[in-house]
Amino acid sequence: MAKYIFVAGGVMSGIGKGVATSSIGTLLQARGYNVTAIKIDPYINVDAGTMNPIEHGEVFVTEDGMECDQDLGNYERFLDKNVYSMNYMTTGRVYQTVINRERNLGYEGKCVEVVPDIPEEVIRRIARVTRESKADFVLIEIGGTVGEYQNMLFLEAARMMRLRRPKDALFILVSYLPVPKMIGEMKTKPTQYAVRTLNSTGIQPDIILARAERALDAPRKKKISLFCNIAEEDVISAPDITSIYEIPINFEKENLGKRILNKFDMRDMGCDLRQWEKLVEVIQNSSEPVKIGIVGKYFESGEFILSDVYISVIEAVKHAAWFHKRKPEISWLNSEHYEKYPESLSELKAYGGIIVPGGFGSRGVEGKIAAIRFCRENNIPYLGLCYGMQLATVEFARNVCGLEKANTTEIDQKTAYPVIDVMAEQKVNIQKKHFGASMRLGAYPCELQAGSIAHGAYKSFSVKQEKSERGNFLISERHRHRYELNNEYRKTLEDKGMVMSGINLDRNLVEIVELQGHKFFVGTQFHPEFKSRPLRPHPLFAAFVKATIL
Ligand code: GLN
Numbered sequence: 001m002a003k004y005i006f007v008a009g010g011v012m013s014g015i016g017k018g019v020a021t022s023s024i025g026t027l028l029q030a031r032g033y034n035v036t037a038i039k040i041d042p043y044i045n046v047d048a049g050t051m052n053p054i055e056h057g058e059v060f061v062t063e064d065g066m067e068c069d070q071d072l073g074n075y076e077r078f079l080d081k082n083v084y085s086m087n088y089m090t091t092g093r094v095y096q097t098v099i100n101r102e103r104n105l106g107y108e109g110k111c112v113e114v115v116p117d118i119p120e121e122v123i124r125r126i127a128r129v130t131r132e133s134k135a136d137f138v139l140i141e142i143g144g145t146v147g148e149y150q151n152m153l154f155l156e157a158a159r160m161m162r163l164r165r166p167k168d169a170l171f172i173l174v175s176y177l178p179v180p181k182m183i184g185e186m187k188t189k190p191t192q193y194a195v196r197t198l199n200s201t202g203i204q205p206d207i208i209l210a211r212a213e214r215a216l217d218a219p220r221k222k223k224i225s226l227f228c229n230i231a232e233e234d235v236i237s238a239p240d241i242t243s244i245y246e247i248p249i250n251f252e253k254e255n256l257g258k259r260i261l262n263k264f265d266m267r268d269m270g271c272d273l274r275q276w277e278k279l280v281e282v283i284q285n286s287s288e289p290v291k292i293g294i295v296g297k298y299f300e301s302g303e304f305i306l307s308d309v310y311i312s313v314i315e316a317v318k319h320a321a322w323f324h325k326r327k328p329e330i331s332w333l334n335s336e337h338y339e340k341y342p343e344s345l346s347e348l349k350a351y352g353g354i355i356v357p358g359g360f361g362s363r364g365v366e367g368k369i370a371a372i373r374f375c376r377e378n379n380i381p382y383l384g385l386c387y388g389m390q391l392a393t394v395e396f397a398r399n400v401c402g403l404e405k406a407n408t409t410e411i412d413q414k415t416a417y418p419v420i421d422v423m424a425e426q427k428v429n430i431q432k433k434h435f436g437a438s439m440r441l442g443a444y445p446c447e448l449q450a451g452s453i454a455h456g457a458y459k460s461f462s463v464k465q466e467k468s469e470r471g472n473f474l475i476s477e478r479h480r481h482r483y484e485l486n487n488e489y490r491k492t493l494e495d496k497g498m499v500m501s502g503i504n505l506d507r508n509l510v511e512i513v514e515l516q517g518h519k520f521f522v523g524t525q526f527h528p529e530f531k532s533r534p535l536r537p538h539p540l541f542a543a544f545v546k547a548t549i550l
Contacts, residue, residue, distance in 0.1 A: 335368045
């Protein structure tokens with residue numbers, strides 16, 4: 001029988017509920033259990049694909065092409081396994097299923113009600129994940145914070161599951177304890193209120209993860225225990241750390257794994273976190289920096305810059321740097337700045353390598369193109385991800401092939417040289433305004449050209465190696481885009497030295513472009529960052545970082 005651990009948040013958002021959920025998974029996995037995780041997002045959007053990154057952070061893409069919350073990226077990185085579309089649900093998605101079922105007479109004439117039919121659908125979805133993943137433990141992270149109207153029905157589903165299977169369900173509250181500067185003391189009151197609010201939904205937390213700047217001291221533990229009706233050992237201290245990958249180790253020190261098993265009446269047979277300890281040692285001891293600049297458009301919210309938008313790219317750079325025992329130093333470079341002040345492009349020379357990540361729309365595009373040109377002409381290692389590959393193609397077409405004002409039709413529909421163009425089936429989607437879940441999404445195979453830079457990278461750094469029928473290297477990577485390299489320009493680009501080193505054979509699509517005779521210049525139509533794992537860096541990032549330290 002699978003065990004269920006519900007993780008809810010109290011006091012405020014953004015305190016690392018996703019990472020905490022993932023770390024709990026790591027602790028259980030390190031004890032030999034099969035673990036999976038589900039994210040529930042309370043909004044009406046059916047998926048995260050249509051949301052502005054400023055609203056929502058990065059849109060993560062699963063193997064089966066689901067555009068979802070970035071927490072699924074955390075699950076994959078901490079559990080080192082794939083999660084799928086079924087591992088994600090939103091209010092919109094749940095209602096959509098219930099309404100469709102009602103339209104198909106699936107409720108056999110019954111009056112369909114918000115309660116219990118919506119929570120029942122949530123439970124049905126959790127059951128499906130359990131069945132298909134054959135997991136021993138299913139972690140369910142409920143988005144938002146307790147007390148919000150929006151996640152009530154999900155808490156209700158959790159309560160119903162506990163009622164039905166009291167021995168198989170556990171509740172963890174991730175709370176926050178502020179240390180207001182004026183007071184200089186860690187305050188427990190907001191956590192007390194959060195627990196009371198959770199109580200009003202019929203749920204008593206079994207464990208509280210106390211997030212705070214600092215570790216909890218004894219008086220605070222006692223207070224939370226007393227006022228929140230929970231044993232002291234179940235109040236787990238979760239202070240700020242320098243690297244998120246320390247969290248499973250810290251949780252283990254606080255006996256979290258043992259406490260969880262205890263509550264399920266399971267025996268703790270010990271836990272093996274050696275790989276994580278080794279990683280953390282590298283993270284703490286690597287001092288020689290590798291400086292990577294990410295040229296993107298700034299995502300600002302008021303006075304704050306949201307780096308979450310590129311979280312998988314950032315993590316992938318870190319994984320690769322640690323693999324080479326270096327300290328990653330990542331800088332944000334505003335592409336719009338290079339449009340206004342082209343002379344500042346020379347600052348790119350200070351970096352070991354430059355990345356232009358995925359993106360949409362015209363803001364900052366010319367600045368990105370200028371930065372790519374600078375990298376190409378000055379032998380600065382360059383990695384272009386999706387939009388970064390498309391814009392590298394545009395730059396090469398303009399400045400090497402002499403195709404003046406060449407462009408992607410995303411920016412200039414009337415360009416004389418549409419070197420990047422919309423795919424035929426995507427034209428229909430755009431015309432009909434079908435924007436949700438309609439891009440080229442998820443994993444597609446790609447054959448690598450023997451002897452190319454990409455081939456060398458996968459050969460040196462990938463664990464699993466597959467071959468195509470022709471005996472070439474075959475890889476599979478995740479996509480999220482509407483536009484493609486236009487095959488009509490392939491020969492022109494190739495004649496001037498651009499190498500199409502990765503091809504999707506089913507549809508003859510260019511997936512990787514690269515330049516030889518350069519330290520490292522690679523652009524991928526796919527998003528390699530989604531498959532990078534802390535214990536298994538992505539081959540292209542590993543090769544890119546290696547080129548920056550040669
Ligand atoms: N905007 C480009 C496209 O739709 C690139 C997308 C991306 O970088 N994810 O094709």
